[in-house]
Amino acid sequence: MQIEIWSDVVCPWCYIGKRRLESALADFEHADEVEVVWRSFQLDPTAPLEATESIAAHLGSKYGGGPEAGRQMIDRVTEVAEGEGLAFDYHEAQRASTVDAHRLLHLAHAEGGSRLQGELKERLLASYFTEARNPADPAVLTEAAVAMIGLPQERVTAVLGSDEYADEVAADSAQAAAYGATGVPFFVVDRKYGVSGAQPSEVFAQLLERAWTESQPLVQVGGGDGETGDACGPDGCAT
């Protein structure tokens, strides 16, 4: 079973939703047969590559009320996050582009599949929300990807110094748009079920059970009543 999650590394509900899904997976009997793939979604595609202001200041000027209003918005999300065991502390995090973070997440998947990609995703979320680190800073990204996750230094440097995986980031966004997703987190199970937002873990638990029941076994499709076509097996090729 595959769960694709459109998400951004600076999206608080994405981190909270991740914990809620993980909580459902922890109680799910077939969790080891579930693959989670992280898809790219830039929440703020106009954010600059070089950070210029804190996210609290940005929120305060975007929605009015100044930095203090921005801090209060953050405080409210921080309270919910606490309920999921997350110690948010990102008032002073910088508003900056997440495109490079997403490109590295694609690299992580190419290098080590969904396991390694999942480790990097967790690290990047923690870096921003609990350590208020700049999500666009190459030093921050390199430390996360190389020192903490173990991606090859030369590949990380090559990706950060080029536009490698930019097409994949754009393709993920296009796919989200095709699904009609306008916000994140957005979860898609086996390309069949969609879940918008950080739903309660019970919703994820029910979805896992439902999708599992439907996915096992495969519906055999064939010419006759699920009949097998010509095939090759350990005993040779039918002719």
Next chain:
Amino acid sequence: MQIEIWSDVVCPWCYIGKRRLESALADFEHADEVEVVWRSFQLDPTAPLEATESIAAHLGSKYGGGPEAGRQMIDRVTEVAEGEGLAFDYHEAQRASTVDAHRLLHLAHAEGGSRLQGELKERLLASYFTEARNPADPAVLTEAAVAMIGLPQERVTAVLGSDEYADEVAADSAQAAAYGATGVPFFVVDRKYGVSGAQPSEVFAQLLERAWTESQPLVQVGGGDGETGDACGPDGCAT
């Protein structure tokens, strides 16, 4: 929509089945929204890394009747392949391991996604079935992957000189076993529908229509009647 195909580069029905699926896709309205991913399956996992005999000789000694009987088995498949526009000519192809070919197919996917992987798959099948080239020869594999498909020489050399992607090849085989597949080709659509063998293209055409209808739109799952959970979007994060 995603079609995963378990297949081997020395499996004649896999090549024939590929053409039949392609024929169905050519008439399918939403073909550009279908992603084909090639999964590894070693038909003959005991085949040696170094070729020692022709496939005709191997078939003749495995099933009896000597090389001539082996040639006749090949002739029968060749006749069916001709009906799909494929000019098989592989009596003198060497029996050899396909594990390196599968590892390169994983590399191709990591480097260029399913498009590039599909190009390499086609090339490797053509190399064996129409040119009778040794599927385990590093020179043959390198020419296919680098000169013809454009994969980076240094990555191809690194993969061939290591056991990179061996885990992914094994994981694919384990997944096939989990699905109960004992032979190839084996097609899985959106992790829901399974097709065994090189079925007629009409079967694939019907399956594409059926899977498409079911996959569009996503079934929205939520706390209430498909209600959206807390999420972040272009207009900010709900709190």
